Amino acid sequence: MKFSRQTTLRTLVTVTGVGVHSGSKVNLTLGPAEVDAGYVFVRTGDGIDREVRARPGAVVATELATVLGDGEGPLISTAEHVLAALRGMGVDNATITVDGPEVPIMDGSAGPFVAAIDRAGVVQQAAPRRFIEILKPVQVAIGDRVGEFLPYANGFRAEVEISFDNPLIGRQRYCLELTPESFRRDVARARTFGRMSDVQQLWQAGYALGASLDNSVVFDADRVMNPEGLRYSDECARHKVLDVIGDLALAGLPLLGHYRSVRGGHKLNNLALTTLMADRSAWRVVEAEPALKRRPARGHAEVVGGMLGGLVPAYAPDVS
Known part of the structure; x- marks a missing residue:
């Protein structure tokens, strides 16, 4: 409700x-x-x-x-x-x-x-x-990465497609109709993730010093390194949806619309949001009637x- x-x-x-x-x-x-x-x-x-x-x-x-x-x-x-x-x-x-x-x-x-x-x-x-209601499509791209807002009449919908050069991640797609119940059940527990080779590069550069198997899902070439395994079979895509919800919370008000991301991340989400907000014909603020x-x-x-x-x-x- x-x-x-x-x-x-x-x-x-x-x-x-x-x-x-x-x-x-x-x-x-x-x-x-x-x-x-x-x-x-x-x-x-x-x-x-x-x-x-x-x-x-x-x-x-x-x-x-x-x-x-x-x-x-x-x-x-x-x-x-x-x-x-x-x-x-x-x-x-x-x-x-x-x-x-x-x-x-x-x-x-x-x-x-x-x-x-x-x-x-x-x-x-x-x-x-x-709420911010999306009135017309707004799309941005960074190379082959695409972020798109679309009108949607039933609340907020987040759709994410990811593709990684790792057989355990590969291509995944996840779509969420956002409610407190669906957020708690379906994406809240999805963890941030990375490949072991990427983590090692970050360590060498002085980043990710607090990263561990206690707070990240880490993939090697042929296995999930966390002893407990995955929380969801498509945990990576679900975490990307979680990131979308967090990044788009910067709109300042809840969104009414559909956001679609293909191979995106924080940079693409922010570009899509700033592009949307700059086009005053693409959205309006609506108020819940008591x-x-x-x-x-x-x-x-x-x-x-x-x-x-x-x-x-x-x-x-x-x-x-």
């Missing part, structure tokens, strides 16, 4: 892990935020105390992860998994306080962040939920069953 009002977290909750690239211990605290705040990262530690809102213009790098920053430089790396958890679980407004340069990698998935959201609890706020106005109240009047049936045009968001 979907709420017609915005949501935030009931209370603060903290998780602790390591940064996948630095290998350093880091604490992350999720907390409530005001109506229309969206997702606000607060970077502390190392003498830093600065905020950055999760918006397309805040992305300063996408090579190894989604990195957010401001005019003074990068602030938070590997933002995509916690953003995916918040968007996937239907949280509209939240603060994310991190006392280091990276969001902790945890087990390589969004599962620990979902568990943290469960501990904090989700509450409704006194303002209607707003259920109480649309039908007599029975039980919890704020809960609406359909996605588009109770929406009205609103206005454009601040996308700067």
Whole structure:
């Protein structure tokens, strides 16, 4: 079921892990935020105390992860998994306080962040939920990699196709109709992954110092190196869908549309999103009409069953 009002977290909750690239211990605290705040990262530690809102213009790098920053430089790396958890679980407004340069990698998935959201609890706020509705196709390409937004009448749909030169990964495709239930069940536990040869190159370059079999699925030429194996037979494609949800959470509002990615990653997702937002004829903001106005109240009047049936045009968001 979907709420017609915005949501935030009931209370603060903290998780602790390591940064996948630095290998350093880091604490992350999720907390409530005001109506229309969206997702606000607060970077502390190392003498830093600065905020950055999760918006397309805040992305300063996408090579190894989604990195957010401001005019003074990068602030938070590997933002995509916690953003995916918040968007996937239907949280509209939240603060994310991190006392280091990276969001902790945890087990390589969004599962620990979902568990943290469960501990904090989700509450409704006194303002209607707003969405970005895709009105026409928008496509971008980087070589043979393609990202495309399409209109879609039933919520948000993410479709990913991947192809890797490894027989254990190969070609995979996964499609998700996003709801909190489907996110929790089908993609939240899908872990980040890589080939052993790639991991060794990253180590030599001074990256992925915190990567291990505890937080990454690692493929050798002919085997999965993790003793427990895969969580899903197509875990790699599912994790790419998780990344899509996190990267597109930077839109600032939940999307109503279909996003298709072929051989994509953080760079392509960000390019597709910035291209979409730059074309003001390709989208509009719509607002959930309170259920109480649309039908007599029975039980919890704020809960609406359909996605588009109770929406009205609103206005454009601040996308700067």
